Amino acid sequence: MLKLLIVDDEPMIREGIRRVAGLHCPAYGTVYEAADGDEALTTAMNQMPDVIITDIQMPRLGGIEFIRQLRAENPEIVVLIISGYDDFEYAQNALKLGVKDYLLKPVDSADLAERLNAIARELGRRRVFLQDMEEMQQKVREGMALFRERFLRQLIGGSVPEERIAEQARAVECRVDGAYYGVAIVELAGRREADSRFSETLAAAIAEQLAKRPAPGVEEVHALFSSDYELVLILGSNRSSREGSFKDFHRYLTDLGIALQKQAGMEAAISAGNVHPGPPGIHRSHQEAQEAKLYHFTAHSQPIIHYEEIAGARRIPGDQTADAMFRRLVMHVKLQEQEAALAALSEIVDYFASSPGTNPYWVKLKLMELAGALLHLLEEWGINAAVFFAGQENNPYVTIHNAKGLAELSDWMSGFLQSCQEEIAKVRMNKSAGYIEKAKAYLETAIADSQLSIADVASRLFLNPNYLRQLFRQQTGESFVEYVTRLRMERALELLKDPTLKIQDVAEKVGFEEQRYFSSCFKKFYQFTPTEYRESIR
Incomplete structure (x- = not known):
């Protein structure tokens, strides 16, 4: 079971969060409370909670400083902030301190429960996730799967025993007797759908014909497609040195890339393995070409990548x-x-x-x-x-x-x-509209209060008054004062229809202590006095 620490200087808020956790979040077995940052820090160090929910503005030690000191001792605890301050500086500080989430008051109970349950699920999945990450990183080290088709595919896949390479090559009439070999993978890209000439069949025919052109020093070229737009080349040389063979292979691959671009309108990303002695080295060179191919993902502007170029640069940086x-x-x-x-x-x-x-x-x-x-x-x-x-x-x-x-x-x-x-903007807009509907409902019941203010309504909704003022303008097209004034005048208009009510009584029922001031506001709004209105409807 998880342990939860609630930090807020308002007992009612702490109790409300505790109640939500107890009723809707079964993963949290133990719940602690603290009224300020000092108490929370002591509790966190002694009880080691899994999740902390904290306010920002608190006496003695505020939420941001509490989190900063907590992180120095235990950076693994998940922290959520619940605050009435919609301030970017607070959010920025929270981000720097690795806070999981920043929620604005008032927090909907269902929303809070869902977030707590989501964190519980995430903590439960963390161990599985780390295991999955290790498996994926193992795949990074192992490289890509090997091709297994016919003799050449088996050769590059390493499934042909070294002592049987010559025998099987003769059986399929394939020359594989060079002194040095290198494997290159040519990824074709370009017009494809944009050019109707670039069909799969035509692409294969053009690429194979260009690849098999004779070239100085390259005495063998075996070409096969591993996919529709990926060509594998096995290059053989009888040069007396590995360096000389590498030079010939590089020139050949450079010329091939140019020819594909000029004659067929195809861009080619070429990945080349190292040059190795004899046919047994083909499998190893193919593996190196596969690994070099991966690095086109970021080095997309480099037409040819040799394994040797990335062998010393392969790295997984810090996260x-x-x-x-x-x-x-x-x-x-x-x-x-x-x-x-x-x-x-x-x-x-x-x-x-x-x-x-x-x-x-x-x-x-x-x-x-x-x-x-x-x-x-x-x-x-x-x-x-x-x-x-x-x-x-x-x-x-x-x-x-x-x-x-x-x-x-x-x-x-x-x-x-x-x-x-x-998607988030849509939901947020609906949520803002909900706040205004709640505010309107409260105003309907509190319209007789002469001291009614936006601060009163905001406190009922656990919102910042400035934020509520902004929402009112966005959602209604009126300021808060304009809306309340209109609501009072419309209510007064209805009440004046009752002849048993004195004008002073009507004024008090819509939040005015003085009849004279009420009459002045009524006339300014309707262009006639309450008395004139009553006379007009008799």
């Missing part, structure tokens, strides 16, 4: 920089700062693009984490994220996994981010 960028982006989404969120996404893409030696599997894993964070945010707002999983073509995780390049993925992530922001 801190990317994670900080992700938190900023998510916070911008929460604050409805759409342009800032898109700019943050652009910054993330630029960060990945500026590090072409970074392991591409790591880049995809981090982008999957970001997509997961955005989907989780949708769930927190009560939005059904199933729309993003309607078929594999819409599944964010499948899309990220299948992406061929960072530029392509950047466009998709931008659209995905905008869709998430649009």
